[in-house]
Amino acid sequence: MFPIKVENLSYAYGARQALVDVTFSISQGEVFGFLGPNGSGKTTLFKILSTLIPVDQAAVNILGHELGNGVQRVRQYLGVVFQRPSLDLKLTVTENLRHQGHLYGLQGKPLKQRIQEALDQFELTDRAHEGVETLSGGLQRRAELAKATLHHPKVLLLDEPSTGLDPGARRSLRAYLNGLRNTTVVLTTHILEDAEACDRVAILNAGELVAIGTPDELKDQVSGDIVIVDSPEPEQLAPKINQRFGYATASIEGLLRIECHNGHEFVRDVVAAFPTEIQSVRLGKPTLEDVFIKLTGRRFEENGSSQDSVGLESSRTETH
């Protein structure tokens, strides 16, 4: 039994198609990530799964209930962390948690216990009676998590959970999510590192699900190594490389990207062959970004972090 099962789901805002025929299943206890750039449809998918957008189709099944008529029963088992803050800033952490508890039918002593439990778990006990607006961004995020998990949801949905978190907080968030073995975790992200930490990842592009699998399975779709060549005249260099080495080149934003085996040898040879036409060369193992590029033919926008690739710099210096 899959806690979340989606079959042939399409969704449009008027004329704009946000999701096209999306099908996937998420297993009990896994951490599942939707990776995609802005506008890929992942937020729409999040809104549908979290029951914010009503869907009339029987396409979405959560914990055995179809989202249509079974929506009220589903809500009880969902924990939702929104990208934007959902805490009442004028109330204290405890007050926020208490109201949240009431929404889920928790009251009296059990509610008090849950609140204490949540405060302890997210190390918020000493800030429990402070107004949320006085807390730092990281603490507010922890309070959001405490709020979303107060009722012990079976499925935890998170929309871009690491937005606005510093690297340390991101790591502890990932550790927390991966430690939740009885809870199925579904998150959306445009950050490759977050996706790498998931058990399985689905890549979305322009409303279509283009790939699904473990990060390793996905990266296996890209063979060998990735070499990125920065040249002042990429159009002229590309056919030359192709002719000489037999590799296909893809030009992405002025950079030549070559998928090859034995990348270290290729780097040496290509620099030796065209010394004046190459500004810099970068060699790396395939990342999810490379998978994305391979599947969609375009770069992962607004991320622009070359730090994500395990960069082995060549003898020449990088100039960007």
Next chain:
Amino acid sequence: MSAIAQPLIFWLLLGSGLNASFNPPGVPEGTSYIEYFYPGIITLALLFTAIFATISVVQDRREGFLQGVLVAPVSRWVIVLGQALGGTTLALLQGALFLFLAPIVGVPLSPFSLLSALGVMLTLSFGLTNLGLMIAWRMDSTQGFHAIMNLILIPVWLLSGAFFPVSGVPILLEWVMKLNPLTYGVAALRRCLYFNASIVSEEIPQLTLSLLVTGAFCVITYFGAARTAYRRPNVA
């Protein structure tokens, strides 16, 4: 605060400014404009508070506590009822402050007229808050709400007999005013404030009809608001 200050300023300025030229047919002799305007200005205070209480929905739904409420196992009917009762409480408190001014205006408040006026104000507040919710749930920006407020809500109030009586207006306007549900709300409030004092003009709608229309307004706007909340939970 501004929800009460603005009507108060309108009342004092317009009331004193228009007092000299106020002599329409169908209003009892010797009624000053400040006095005529009094029920209307209470209604305006209710309307403003209802608007200010519901405008927060627009923002709260996109970033705020309401996001979490919308995914909780609570039906939309209950959520909207909670919002409406919250707005009603605020509006009623603001409106009640104006009742303290009744003796100054010369409105003879008896315990009965006070209670019945509060009852009408309660009903009216609930209806107006629902009306605000119906708009707020449709909007994805607070600017949009302000536009609707200036284009629709204020004219609805102006044409409710709050500002000038129905008698003597052009026939087209007369019909608009007769079809305006708020006309009956203002009339109900006016009649209750002067309960049994028999100095209210016969030109305005009868009490029973006014109460019926106001009650219906309440129920219809509540269903409207809940329906809107169900269909427009999240603006993309």
